[in-house]
Amino acid sequence: MHIPYRARALVWSSCGGWGLEVDGCNNTQQQDCYNPLVRYSLQLPPEDTPPHPSREGEGLTLTVLNQRNAAVVFHKVFPLGQYWAHYADLQWHMDRVASGRVVVITVAVSGTVGLRQAAHQLAQLGSLFALHLTPMAHWTWVFVKGGRTISETVILRGVAQHHAHLLLPLSDLPSPTQSSNQSLQQQRWQYCQLHGAMGGLCDEHSPDPLPPPSPPTLAHQSALANVPVVVTAGARHQYLYHTLNTLLAAPGAQRSNVLVVLGDAPQPTTQLLRLINVNFTQVPVHGKDNFKLFRYYRSVFQLVARTFPDAPAVIFLDEDVEVSPDFFSFMSQTLWLLREDPTLYCINGFSISGYEGRAFKKSQLFRGSVQVQWGYAVALDFVREALASWEQATSNTMLYDFWLYMNIRKLRECVFPEVSRTRHFGIGINTIPYLKEAVIRMPLQIEAPIALQEVSVLKIQSWQKYISQEITEATVLTGNPCRDSFLPSPATARTYVFYYQLNILPGWGNTPNYFQYHVVVQCLGLWSLSEQGHHRGVSVVRFSLNSTLYLVGVPYSFYSNLQQPGNTPWNIDTLTDQQLDQMGRYSHNKYSKRDHITNINVTSDYIMQIMANG
Template sequence: MGIEGGSGLRWGGVRHEFEQSKTAAPTSGHISLDLFLSAHGVTLHVNGDQVYRSVNKTVQWGNHNKRYHAGLHLAALHQTTGQVLTAAAFTTWQVTGDTAFIHALHHIQDGRLIIILGVPDFTTHLGVNATAALMMLGAQYAQTLAYRDIWCLAVHKGSRVVAETVITYLPGQRTPLTDLDVSPLILHLAVPSVPEPWCSWYGRADLQERSKFCRRYDGYGDFCRCGQLPWSPPPPLPSRLKQEVIPVALVTGGRLPQVLRQVNQLRSGSVGATTPLTIFVDGDSDEAAALANLLQVNVTFNTKNPAPRGADSRITCHIKFVLTNVFRLYPGTDKAIILEDDLELSPDFLSYFHQTAKLLTSDPRLLCVNAYNYNAYPHTAVDPTRLYRVNGLPAYGWMVQRKVAQEMLDNWPRLDQEADWDLWIRARVLKGREILIPEVPRTKHVGGGGVHVTGLEQAVHHGRRSLNNLPNVTLDISGAEFGRYLKTHLSNIRSGHVVRLSDHPCKVLPLPTTQVNQSFVVYLYQPDETNNSSWAYYVVARCLGLNDHNYHENLKMMFTSSFYGNQLYVIGCPTSPFCLTSDERDVYRASKEDVQFADNHPFRRIVIKRHVALRVPATSVSELVSLENLVDYTISQTMALTIGPHPIPAGPNKEVLLSSARHQIRRYGEQGCLSTRHPTPPLELFGDNMQQTG
C-alpha cells in the first residue's frame, strides 16, 4: 500500500482538534475527565491531556456570523483506557444536523464511554428522534433542555449514566464572562475504568487485524459490532474482463466510516471488484492507514496542503493534489473517477462511467462525465437511460481524461485567489465544452449542516434529488452524441407546445402533471446566467420545482429535463441559439412582484416543526430542581432556499410567525397553563438561523 506522511483530520467541514495518540493510560483504575463548555466552545482533557477542542469556530454566513462550535459534540472513549476512538461535532442549530448525530451515535459500539457536550444553541433543531435517542442512553434532562442551556452527558453506551449536568439560561441575567447570558460549565469526573468485553470473533485468525482496528477506533457500526460476526465488504479481485481500467480516487478529509461504505458499494458489482481504489486523505491519519490495510486499497496522504484548516481554499488545494497524483499512481490509465466521501452511490455507479468512457474519449467537446445532476428531482428525473450535455461543472463523482486533468492543473487557481475549484474550472477551463450528466443521478449527497452545504440546502435540494436504484441500466449513448443530440432537441423544441405564462406560474401550474407524450417549451427573457440581467429563470424554476439555486445545468441557456414524463425546455432569450420564437408574446419577463411571489410560494418547500423551550424564573424549588421552569410551544415554518432580491422564509414572514407564537402563549395563559411571566421568543428562533441567502 502506498503511504505518505502528514497531520490532521477534519470533521464535517469544520476543524475540530482531535488527538488520539496523547491519552495516557489511567494509573488509578479511573479515567480522569476535565471538561470546559461555554458559549464560545468546548475542550476535553482525558488523564491530563487535551484530546478534543472546538473553540471560536465562527465563520461568515451571508450577512451574519455563524458559530460552528455550537451544537452537539460527541466523543467515544475506550472504557478501559480513556483513549479517544472517534469524535465529531454536529451543527444541531441547522436543519438535518440532528439526523447526522443520531447516525453517528448508532454506529458507536456498546460499552464505550460516550461524552456528549451541548454548546448553545444546540437545541434549535434537536428533534424528537434525537431527544428519544438521548433518553435511550439514559439522559434525564433530554426533554427539559431549553434555549441557550449548556449541557453535558457522560454515559457508558448500553449501560449506566456516569454524569449529567446542565447550566441553565435565564433571559436578562447577564454574566461578566459571556455576551450570551449563560455561565460556562467546568466539570471534573473520575470515571472507573471498565473492562472491555471480549467479542467472540476476536480470536479468529483471519480477523486479528480487524479486532485490533475495532478496539482502537469506533464509529463503524456493523463492521466492528461485537454481538455478531462483523460485516465485511467484498475483497478485490484480479481483472479478467476485457475492459478499460479506470481507477477511483476516494477523496476524504476524515469521514472514514463513509469511505468504508463507499468501498462496499463500489465492490458490490463485477466491475467494482476489479477496479483500483485509492483513498486520498487530506492530512495524515493512522486510522486511514489501518482501514486501507483492512480493505486492501491504496492510501495516499496530502501532508503538505498549503491552505489552513477551515479555509475555503483547503478543499481546492486537496483536489489539486488528487488530480496530480491519481494519474501518477496509475501511469497506464487514460481516465480516473474523482469521488468525494459525502456521497451515496447507485448500484450501477461504475457501469455508468464505463459505458460513457468511449464517448468521452472520442468527443473533444466533452470536458468530463458527471454522475450527478443538479436538476434531478422526483418529477424531473424519470428515465435512467437518458443523458444530457450541459455547460456545467465537475461535481459529486466525475470522470476525467488524463490530458484534460492536466489542462485543469495548468489553469488551477492560486492559493491567494481563494476560489472554489469547481466554479473556477467552469469559468476558466470549460471554454464552451460540455459535461455529460445523467437524467437520474448515480450519486446522492448525504450529510449537510456543514460550512459548504447547509442543513437547509440539504433538506430542500440535495436530500430530495433522485438516485438511481436499478443495477443494470443500458445508457442511450448514441442519443448523447453531439450531432444526434442537437438534432433531437431542436426537433423537440420546434414541434413542442409553447407555454405562455399568462398567470404567475406559482399560482397556476402551466404544465400537465401526467404524461401526455409531448414536449413543452417555456421561453423567457434571460440573456445570461446572472440575476442582474433578469430574474425570469429563477421565477420559472422556483415555481416548476427545477433547480432555482444556480444555473449549472444548461446548454447555451437551454435547460431541459423530464417534467412528469414529458420533456420540458426552458430557454433563455434572446441570446440562446435554441430561442426559436420571434413572437415577443411567447417570452416571459419577470417583474419585481413576480420574484417576491415566487420567493414565498415555491414548488419545493419543507415544513419545519420545532419544539422550542424557553427557561423562565421558577415558582418553586421543586420546579427549579426538576428543570420544569419552561415555556413550551411549537414553531411551524414553511421554508425554502431563497436567492431573490428580498429573501424571506417561504410562507408567512417572521412577524406573522412571532405574532402567532405570542398568541399561543397568551391563549394558554388564559387557560391557566402558562402565565404572563413567560418571555417573548427571540426573533432568531423564527428563521434567521435557518435561512440561506445567496
C-alpha cells in the same frame, strides 16, 4: 496498569462552554488519587458569553469512549446553534457508533436550535429530553449505545452552568482481540480500540467482513478495465471508510483500479487503508483552506497524468461521497461518449436536476453545462489540458471544480443521470448548510444494474435533434411560473414548453443573465444559484413520471427559433418589486421545506409533567 471497572466522571454544560473529565480512580482507593483518563473542555472568557457569532467549538458535542478503558475514540462538535444541515451529520455519525460504546453528549454554549430530526434518533436511543429541548437549553447526556442512560440533565431556561457527577461503568467483557487468532481480525480490533464511529468495521456483534467479498462483474466490464478510480482523502477516516465500503461493494468495482490519494495523511487514515487493503499514495499539500485545496487537487491531477498517461478516462471521487450500487454500471455504459463526442468533457454520477420531486426515471440521461461534481469521470486529455493552465494558476479563493468549469471547460457539457448515482453525505470547510439541505434529500439509485436509455442519443447532433423534436411537439405554457397552478395537475400532455426572456450577460462572453435564469428555475425547484444545468439555454424539469417541461431562454438559447410566431416570452424584467418579492416568498416556502422547531415553547412545567406521567 489496571483499569478500574468504574470511573468517576464530571460533565458540565453552560452558555460559557462545556466540559468532560473522567477520573480512573475508583472509590476503593484513597481520596488523593487522581488518574485523568479524559479531559475535554471549552471555556469562553466572561466577556465572550452569548449572544455572539458562532465560533469553532460551539454546538452539540459528541464524545465516544471505549467501553473498556474510557479512552476517547471519537470526538466532534456539531454547530447546531445553526439551523441548517448539521443535524444530518450528527445522525450519520451516531448511526455509526458501535453498540456498547459509552457516549457523552453536551451543549457547548448553544447547540439545540438545529437538532431537528436528530432529536427523534436520540429519543429512540433513550434520551428523555431530546424531543423537548428549547433553542437555548443546556443539556448533558451520558449513555451506553444500545443500552441504558447513565445520566441526563437539562436546564431549559437561564444561563446557569450545571454539572453532572456520575460513576461511569466500564465493561469487563473480553475484547474481540483476545478471542481472535487471525492476524487480520486482530489488526481490526486493535484499530477499533482506538477509533469510533466506524460503522460495521467496529461492530462487535455484526462486523463487516474482512477482507470484503468481491462484487459481481458487469455486462460492460471491459469498459472499466484500464480506468483508474482516484479517491481524494485526508483526515476524515470515518467518512472515507463509508465511501470505500460503498465503492468496493458496487457491482463492477475492481480493487486493483482504486487509488486513494492523500493530502494530509494522519496515522488513523493510513492504518485504515492498510487494514482494508486499498492502495494509497500521498501528495504534498501547502497552505490553508481553499488555497490548500486548490493546490492539492492540482497535485492530484499531476499524479494522475504521470501515473496513468494511457488510461482512456479517470474516475474521481471525494472521501465523503457515497456511490450507488449502479455507479460502475452507469460509468461503463457512458464513458465511451468522452471519446466519441468532443463537445462533452465529463460524465457526472451526481444529478444536478435530480432533487427530491424531480427524479423519476432511473434509466434517463441528460447533458448540460455543469461543472464536475461528486463522483465524475474525465478523459486524460482533459486532465492534461487543465494542467497546462493550472501550473500558472494561483487562485486562493476559487474552488477547483468551479475553476475548471469557468476556465477549462470552454462551452463543453457533461452527461448526468436523472436519478443520482452518488450522494455527497459529508460536511467540510466549503459546505454551506442551507444549500446542503437539498442534497441531503436527493434520492440515490438503489437498484443495480440499470440498462440506460438510448445512450447514443447523448451525442450532440442526436441530442439537438431530440430536444428540437421534444420542444416542437410540446404544449406551450404561459404566465407566471411562481404559482401553484402553473404546472398542469394532472398533466394532460407528455411534454410542455415555457419560453422566457434570457439574455447574454454583457461582458461575460456567452454567459446567460444570472438573474433571469435564477428566478425561473428557482420557481420550479431546480438548482438556481448559478446558470449551471441547462443545455444551450434549455432546462429540463421533470415534474411527474410521464411529464416533462422544457424551459427555453430566448434569445440566448440555441433553440430560440422553435418559438411559435406570436408567442411573447415571459419577462422577469417587466415585474414590479412587489411582484418579485411575492415570487421570492413563493419559491422559498415551496422548496426550502423548513422543519418547524416544535419545542420552542417548551417550559420546565411541561417537562416535569412529562416525567411525572412517564
